[in-house]
Amino acid sequence: MTERIDIRRSEDVVLVRQRVRALAVQSGLSLVDQTKVVTAASELARNTLDYGGGGTVDIEVVNGLRRGVRLVFEDQGPGIKDIDAAMRDGFTTGNGLGLGLGGAKRLCSEFSIESAVGKGTRVACSRWK
Amino acid sequence: MDRIPILKLGDVLLVTIQVDMQDQIATALEEDLTARIVSSGARGVLIDISALEIVDSFIGRMLDNIAAISRILDADTVVVGMRPAVAITLVELGLSLSGVKTALDVDRGMALIRRRDHELAIDDADDDSD
Numbered sequence: 001m002t003e004r005i006d007i008r009r010s011e012d013v014v015l016v017r018q019r020v021r022a023l024a025v026q027s028g029l030s031l032v033d034q035t036k037v038v039t040a041a042s043e044l045a046r047n048t049l050d051y052g053g054g055g056t057v058d059i060e061v062v063n064g065l066r067r068g069v070r071l072v073f074e075d076q077g078p079g080i081k082d083i084d085a086a087m088r089d090g091f092t093t094g095n096g097l098g099l100g101l102g103g104a105k106r107l108c109s110e111f112s113i114e115s116a117v118g119k120g121t122r123v124a125c126s127r128w129k
Numbered sequence: 130m131d132r133i134p135i136l137k138l139g140d141v142l143l144v145t146i147q148v149d150m151q152d153q154i155a156t157a158l159e160e161d162l163t164a165r166i167v168s169s170g171a172r173g174v175l176i177d178i179s180a181l182e183i184v185d186s187f188i189g190r191m192l193d194n195i196a197a198i199s200r201i202l203d204a205d206t207v208v209v210g211m212r213p214a215v216a217i218t219l220v221e222l223g224l225s226l227s228g229v230k231t232a233l234d235v236d237r238g239m240a241l242i243r244r245r246d247h248e249l250a251i252d253d254a255d256d257d258s259d
Binding site for chain 2: 010011013014017018021031032034035036038039042043046089100102103106107
């Protein structure tokens with residue numbers, strides 16, 4: 001089961017947090033794991049909005065060999081020139097703390113990021129039981 | 130847009146965050162609190178986050194900013210009621226809130242502010258006797 005949410009406005013970031021929480025509960029994640037994945041979702045949704053110019057997130061409850069939730073954020077924004085730099089704590093091209101990407105990665109069990117300049121960015125984050 | 134109410138208890142401002150905040154509400158709270166510290170001459174700010182299910186880097190930065198601003202304005206900020214899962218997540222995210230005083234609950238937070246006020250009063254008395 002996958003649920004898609006558009007991320008166009010600041011209120012949508014709140015909605016993403018609420019839906020990720022609901023599906024994390026449904027997937028049977030512990031309270032700490034729920035909190036971690038919701039926090040990661042908040043960081044990534046804000047990135048999609050602030051740096052990607054808006055986009056979408058697909059939230060999926062995974063019920064196979066591994067159980068948990070998987071999130072895929074996609075935007076058609078300007079892309080990231082230097083992903084290694086963007087992943088480093090303290091790096092920001094905006095006015096944030098620069099903890100978003102690196103911090104989100106630490107909160108996920110699995111994390112991947114692909115980006116093409118001028119085309120957009122795709123970030124996947126899974127949190128397993 | 131919703132705004133978070135700020136209550137005044139003696140010379141302490143009390144803020145209870147009960148909504149899942151969007152970023153603009155956090156920014157507005159920072160501004161409202163700064164104005165209220167000055168207009169009320171408050172000596173302390175108590176921020177109860179026990180209803181918050183997550184603290185991300187944006188809210189973390191807001192708490193850090195409020196603590197730094199209130200320090201400059203001669204008021205103490207204490208953040209109380211952080212849930213254990215939130216604390217674990219915050220540290221893993223990379224935020225230690227090193228500039229923010231914390232206490233387990235409102236009573237202890239209030240005690241922390243009163244103690245500082247008391248110490249300042251004793252210092253003043255010492256200065257007077259010199």
